[in-house]
Amino acid sequence: MRELFVGSRTASGEDGQPHRFEYYVLIGQMEVGGHFACESYGVKVREAGGETAAIPDLTVNTERIDSLMELLTRNTVGPAGVRDVVDDWL
Numbered sequence: 001m002r003e004l005f006v007g008s009r010t011a012s013g014e015d016g017q018p019h020r021f022e023y024y025v026l027i028g029q030m031e032v033g034g035h036f037a038c039e040s041y042g043v044k045v046r047e048a049g050g051e052t053a054a055i056p057d058l059t060v061n062t063e064r065i066d067s068l069m070e071l072l073t074r075n076t077v078g079p080a081g082v083r084d085v086v087d088d089w090l
Contacts, residue, residue: 001026001027001056002028003024003025003044004025005022005023005024006023006024006025006073007022007073008020008021008022008023009073010076011076019048019050019078021047021048021077021078022045022046022047022048023069023072024043024045024046025065025069026041026043026054027039027040027041028040028041028056030057030060040056040058041057041058041060041061041062041064041065042055042056042057043055043058043068043069043072045077045079045082047078047079050079051079052079053079053082055082055086058086068089071085
């Protein structure tokens with residue numbers, strides 16, 4: 001699986017401390033119908049010096065993964081919240 005760095009955002013937490021998040025598109029392969037494979041896309045969010053959340057194989061559509069990455073970065077979603085955002089997005 002490959003990772004494509006999309007960008008980073010910094011936000012202040014409830015404790016007033018800055019938190020820096022890095023956003024990546026995960027690029028892999030998903031088997032389709034047993035005989036074919038296609039490129040699939042997922043997301044990864046990493047907090048600098050902290051936790052990481054990765055969700056592979058969300059879509060095979062580049063426009064959809066672009067819109068999800070825009071949503072995550074615009075709202076500065078951290079690793080703890082990425083699963084909830086993705087569940088709502090699906």
